[in-house]
Amino acid sequence: MMSPRVARALGIAVQIIVLGQLLVIALGGLYAASAGARVFRYAGF
C-alpha cells in the first residue's frame, strides 16, 4: 500500500505535468493566433 506522502507527491507531479502541458498548449495557441499562423488552403478554381 502506497504511503500518503508518496501518493500526495504523485498527485503533485501529475498536477505539474498537466498544468505544464496546458501552459505549452496555451502558449502555442496564443502564438498561433497572434502570428496568424495558418495552413494555406488552395481554393482551386
Add this chain to the structure above:
Amino acid sequence: MSAFLDGALRPRLGVTLGAIAFALVEIFALCLVVSPDVVARLEPGVWARNTDDDGAALTHALVTAQRAPARSSHVALVGASSMREAIWHIDSLADTVAQDAGLAQGASTLSAFDLTSGGQALAESLAVLRALPESQRGVVVLGIGPGTLFADRDELQARFEHPISALAVDDMNALARALGMPERVSTGIYFLDHLQFFVSRPQVPVRLAVGALTLRRHRYLGRTPWTEARWAERLDALRLDFARRAQDEALVAAHLAALEETLTRLARDTRWRVILIEPPLAPRARPTLAEARQAAHALIAPLAERMDVPLVDLDAEARLVDEDFHDFTHLRSEDAMRRYEARLAALIAQTLDAARPAGGQP
C-alpha cells in the same frame, strides 16, 4: 487515494512554479529535438493537418531530398498544383526517366522528389531550388508561367509572413529582400525558425500515436470538366487577374532578377540542371489567356536563353485536349497525366544524358 487527489487538485505555489518550469523544459526540449532529420525520418502524414496538406508534403519531401545519397542521380519537380497534377506519380516519372536514360530502375540509381505545392509562389519555388544540395547531381523541373511570374503583392506578402512550408529562413529572407517582402527572424534553431509551421500542427503527437495520414496526391483526378457556365464565369476573370498582376512591373522585374540569380547559383555552385516548363493550359483557354502567357514567355525566354536553360511547353507533344482538363490548367485523367509524364521523362532523360560525364554514370 485522498492524499493523491489532494496532491493532484489543491493549488500550490510550488505546483504553479513547477508547471512553468515543466513548460520551459518542454519548449527547450522541442528546440533540441525537432530538426530536419526528425521531419525526414517520420512519415509526411505525421506532419499533415489533413490529406491535402501540401505544406507538410513539401517540407518532408525537401528535407528527404536533401538527405538523399549523392551517388545517385536526382529528379525534382517544383511548382504549383498544375505541375503536381501534370504527372501521374513522381515514382513512375523516375522509372520512365531511368528507362529512357538507360539506367537500372530503383532508388540506387535515380531518386525523384515531388516538391510541388498548391498555389506555390515563385519565391517559394526559388527557395526550394536554393535548398537543393550542392553535392547532388540531377535535373530540377520548375513549372513557371503567368500564374507564378505575375504575383499579387498582398498574397505574396502573406506567404512570407505565414509560410505554409518550413523552407530555409535565410533563403526566404534573401528572396524577401529581393522582392521587397517582410523578413522573418532567423535564430538558427529549426523549431523556432519554423514555429508557425509547428504550432499550426498540434496534432503531431496524436498522429505519432495513432498513425500518419495518407496524403492525397491528385485533387482533380476524375472530376468533371468545368461547365460552360463556369468557363464563362472564370476565364475572363483569370485574364483580368493576370493582366492586373502583370502591371506590378517592379515585382515582375524583382522575380526575374531572383530567378536569374537562382539559376546562376545552381549553374555555378551545383551539378543540378534546370528545365523550365510552362504548365499545362487547356486549348480552349489559350486564346483568352494568350496575352498573359505570351507576356510571361517573352520575359522568361531571353533569361532562359542567356542561362542556357530550356523553356518548354509540352502540351502539344503530350497531345493534351480540352477533355483532359478539369479547368484551365489541372489535368483530370490518368491517361493525360501519363502522356505528359512520358514527354517530361524523355526531356529529363535527355538533360541527364547531356550532363553525363564522358564514360560516367549520369
